[in-house]
Amino acid sequence: MATENAAAISRTNIKSRNPQTIISQHAIPLSMVDAGRKVSIKSIGGRDKTRSFLCNLGFVEGAEVSVISELEGNVIVAIKGTRMAISKSMANRVMTL
Template identity: 55%
Template sequence: MMPLTMLSSGQSETIKRITGKDETKKFLESLGFVVGGNISVISESGGNLIVNVKDTRVAISKVMANRVMV
């Protein structure tokens, strides 16, 4: 298991765990980051990631991406 920030552009993985406080987990879940779901990194810009989750492009900060384990 590793944080989402370790993936390269174009790489796809399955979300295995989401860490952090309950409010952080709920926020990420509302964006489509759920355990067992597929996620792929589209690009990285200034430490922030643009990812594809549930057929939707989402931009998240490096801090949030470090809470998503793949």
Template identity: 55%
Template sequence: MMPLSMAKEGEPNVIKKVGGKEETRQFLENLGFVTGGMVTVISQMGGNLIVNVKESRVAIGKDMANKIMI
């Protein structure tokens, strides 16, 4: 397992765990980051990520990406 922030661009990954406080987990789940779901990093700039999750593009910061384990 590794954090989403370390994923290679363009490579589909399965979300294994979403960490953080309850409100953080709920926020990420509402965006589509659920255990067992697929996520693909589209681009990475300055630690911030643009990812494809549930057929939509989402921009997240490095701190949030570190809470999502793949």
């Protein structure tokens, strides 16, 4: 009986890990999102100063962002009702789903 319970727990843990793995495999940098597409922010990478800067602009986990276009190395986005341009290097740090 104890062996059956341990096996059931192991199966549950494996199942609960798989969706996270699948999600992280499909996350892409904001810089690679096609114009006209709306995505959700999964995570923000980079140094504390960079993450803080992006957070102050509204780039936080779970926020929805639309890519408007790309212009001269900048990514034009709409987030929280505001359009703005961020550099491609900043957009590379924003992982989306």
